[in-house]
Amino acid sequence: MSQKIFENVAILGLGLIGSSLAHGLRDKGLASRVVGYDASEDVRARAEKLAFCDEIAATPEDSVKDADLVVLSMPVGATGEAAKSIAGALKPGVIVTDVGGVKSAVITKVEAALPEEIAFVPGHPIAGTEHSGPEAGFGSLFEGRWAILTPSDRTTDAALQKISDLWHALGSDVETMTPEHHDLVLATTSHLPHLIAFNIVGTAADMEEVTRSEVIKFSAGGFRDFTRIAASDPVMWRDIFLNNKEAVLEMLGRFSEDLAAVQRMIRWEDGDALQDLFTRTRAIRRGIIEAGQETEAPDFGRRAAQSEKGGAKSES
Amino acid sequence: MSQKIFENVAILGLGLIGSSLAHGLRDKGLASRVVGYDASEDVRARAEKLAFCDEIAATPEDSVKDADLVVLSMPVGATGEAAKSIAGALKPGVIVTDVGGVKSAVITKVEAALPEEIAFVPGHPIAGTEHSGPEAGFGSLFEGRWAILTPSDRTTDAALQKISDLWHALGSDVETMTPEHHDLVLATTSHLPHLIAFNIVGTAADMEEVTRSEVIKFSAGGFRDFTRIAASDPVMWRDIFLNNKEAVLEMLGRFSEDLAAVQRMIRWEDGDALQDLFTRTRAIRRGIIEAGQETEAPDFGRRAAQSEKGGAKSES
Structure with missing residues (x-):
C-alpha cells in the first residue's frame, strides 16, 4: 500500500521509538534497508536477536556511511554527541532527523556538530508507551498520533517534505511549528x-x-x-x-x-x-x-x- | 453459583456505584428484591427506564420500609441528610451500610441521625470509572477490587459479617481498618x-x-x-x-x-x-x-x- 521513501536508513538509538520506527519502515515497505546502532553493547546484541533491522552496525560511523536518512533516537542529552560522532561519515545529500521531546536545545547541539551543508529536520512523534528498550517497539506505534516538525535554518524544503511524507506513511498526522x-x-x-x-x-x-x-x-x-x-x-x-x-x-x-x-x-x-x-x-x-x-x-x-x-x- | 444474602435491599442514590450494585445483586442472585431511590426526579425516571431495580420508590421512606439492607450511595455531603430522612421508616433488624469515599465524617453524621439500635456498617468499595449516572453502572464493577469496611461502635459482628459476605459475593476482596x-x-x-x-x-x-x-x-x-x-x-x-x-x-x-x-x-x-x-x-x-x-x-x-x-x- 505504501511506497519506498528512502533507500538506506540508519537508526541510532534502538529503544522504544527507534525499534518502533524500524518495525514500521519494514511493515510498510518504506525503505530498502535499515541499519541500526545503539551506544549500549547490550542493546545492540538484543536488537541483533530481535532482527527488526537488516543489520546492526558496530559503530555510529559504520551505521550511517551508506544512509540517505539518519534518525537520531536517543535521549536528548546524548543527541549532540551522537551528531558529532557521525559528522565525518555522512554521505552528501543525506537527511538527518531526530525524535527528541525537546527541540530548541537539541537543534543548537546538533547543528553545532553537523557540517553546514547537511539538511537537518528536527522532529518529535507524540507517541510512546511506558515501556522502554528494543523489545518494547511495534510498527503501529505512530498510527493516529501527531508528529511535530520544527524546521530550523538547516531544514531544506525538500527534506522537510520527505520527512513529512515518512510520518504520514507511518500513519501519523504532521504539524509544523517553531522549536520554541x-x-x-x-x-x-x-x-x-x-x-x-x-x-x-x-x-x-x-x-x-x-x-x-x-x-x-x-x-x-x-x-x-x-x-x-x-x-x-x-x-x-x-x-x-x-x-x-x-x-x-x-x-x-x-x-x-x-x-x-x-x-x-x-x-x-x-x-x-x-x-x-x-x-x-x-x-x-x-x-x-x-x-x-x-x-x-x-x-x-x-x-x-x-x-x-x-x-x-x-x-x- | 452465589446465594441470596438479603431479602429486600434498598439502594439510595442511583449513580455509578448504586446502579452497579443493583446490577451486581441481580446478576448474582444475591437479593430477592431491590428497591431504588434517588433524590433527583430525573435520575429516578432514567433508573425506572433502565429497570435494574425491581421498583423505584417515590420517597426515601418508601424505599426502605421493607428493607433488611439499606445502602446509602450518594455523594458523602448528602449522606447525613439521607440517613435522617429514613430514620423513622427503618424496620427492626435492618442493616445500614454506605459506600462513601470518606469514613470518619460520614460515620459521625449517619450515627447522629439513625436510632441507636440500628446496625451500621461503614464501607467503601475501591471501584468506579470516570463515568457517572445510572447509565454508567455494570454488575462486574467490583470484581477483583478491594472493599474496605471501617467498623464503628454501631457495627455488630453479625452485620459486619453479612456486609463482608456481600462484597465477597460481588467479587471483591474485603479489608477492615479504622475510619481514621x-x-x-x-x-x-x-x-x-x-x-x-x-x-x-x-x-x-x-x-x-x-x-x-x-x-x-x-x-x-x-x-x-x-x-x-x-x-x-x-x-x-x-x-x-x-x-x-x-x-x-x-x-x-x-x-x-x-x-x-x-x-x-x-x-x-x-x-x-x-x-x-x-x-x-x-x-x-x-x-x-x-x-x-x-x-x-x-x-x-x-x-x-x-x-x-x-x-x-x-x-x-
Whole structure:
C-alpha cells in the first residue's frame, strides 16, 4: 500500500521509538534497508536477536556511511554527541532527523556538530508507551498520533517534505511549528504531567503511616493512573527536564500557584469554587475523545486489556 | 453459583456505584428484591427506564420500609441528610451500610441521625470509572477490587459479617481498618491524585500561549492520562475534599514540599537526583501490576479498547 521513501536508513538509538520506527519502515515497505546502532553493547546484541533491522552496525560511523536518512533516537542529552560522532561519515545529500521531546536545545547541539551543508529536520512523534528498550517497539506505534516538525535554518524544503511524507506513511498526522513553541506546548501537555506523576508517586511511597502494600492494594482509587507515566524511562526524562528547563520551570510555577488556590478552597471550604473547577476539567476530556486522541471506553478500556491478557480490572 | 444474602435491599442514590450494585445483586442472585431511590426526579425516571431495580420508590421512606439492607450511595455531603430522612421508616433488624469515599465524617453524621439500635456498617468499595449516572453502572464493577469496611461502635459482628459476605459475593476482596486510617490511606491513593489531576488540567486549560486545540491534539504525550480522573463526578469530589479536609491538606503539604525539591533539582540541573527519583517510581508500578490491580498491557491496553470501540490509540 505504501511506497519506498528512502533507500538506506540508519537508526541510532534502538529503544522504544527507534525499534518502533524500524518495525514500521519494514511493515510498510518504506525503505530498502535499515541499519541500526545503539551506544549500549547490550542493546545492540538484543536488537541483533530481535532482527527488526537488516543489520546492526558496530559503530555510529559504520551505521550511517551508506544512509540517505539518519534518525537520531536517543535521549536528548546524548543527541549532540551522537551528531558529532557521525559528522565525518555522512554521505552528501543525506537527511538527518531526530525524535527528541525537546527541540530548541537539541537543534543548537546538533547543528553545532553537523557540517553546514547537511539538511537537518528536527522532529518529535507524540507517541510512546511506558515501556522502554528494543523489545518494547511495534510498527503501529505512530498510527493516529501527531508528529511535530520544527524546521530550523538547516531544514531544506525538500527534506522537510520527505520527512513529512515518512510520518504520514507511518500513519501519523504532521504539524509544523517553531522549536520554541513546541517546547512550550510539550511542557504543558507532556513534561509537566510527567513531572507531577513522578512526584506524586514519590510522595506516596514516602508516607510513613501508610504502608507500601496499602498504596499498591488500594491504588485503583486513582493513584495507579499516575504510576503508568511515572514508569517511563528515567534517563530519557532526566534529559528532557534538563534540556527544557525554562519552559518546565514556568509551567511548574503556574501549576503551584493554581494548587495553592485549590488548597485554600479546601481549607476555607469553598465548595462552589471546587465544583466549578471540577466541572470545567470534564470538558477537556470530552475534547480529547472527540479529537480521536483517546478511547471512549471507561477506564481506558482496562477491562478489555484485562480479559485479553489476564491482567487486572477497572476503576476510577 | 452465589446465594441470596438479603431479602429486600434498598439502594439510595442511583449513580455509578448504586446502579452497579443493583446490577451486581441481580446478576448474582444475591437479593430477592431491590428497591431504588434517588433524590433527583430525573435520575429516578432514567433508573425506572433502565429497570435494574425491581421498583423505584417515590420517597426515601418508601424505599426502605421493607428493607433488611439499606445502602446509602450518594455523594458523602448528602449522606447525613439521607440517613435522617429514613430514620423513622427503618424496620427492626435492618442493616445500614454506605459506600462513601470518606469514613470518619460520614460515620459521625449517619450515627447522629439513625436510632441507636440500628446496625451500621461503614464501607467503601475501591471501584468506579470516570463515568457517572445510572447509565454508567455494570454488575462486574467490583470484581477483583478491594472493599474496605471501617467498623464503628454501631457495627455488630453479625452485620459486619453479612456486609463482608456481600462484597465477597460481588467479587471483591474485603479489608477492615479504622475510619481514621481509611481516610489517610485514601487521601494518599485517591484524593490527592484526583486533586492533582483536576488542578493540572485546569492549569493547562488556562495557558494563554498554548491553544486549547493544541492541548487536545498533543495530549497523548501524557496529559490525557490526567484528564480521565479529572472527568470524574464534580459533586462527589467536592464533597470528598470538604469531608476529608485534614488528611487531604496534610497530603497536599507533603506533595508541595516534594515538588519544591524537584523544582530545585531542575533549576540547579541535578540530573542524578532526578534520575534516582524516576527510577524509584518505576518499582511502584511493577508492584501494582503484580498485585493484580493493573493491566500489564502497555498504555492501559488502550489499543485493545480502540480496536473494539473505534476510539483512539496508544502512547505515553
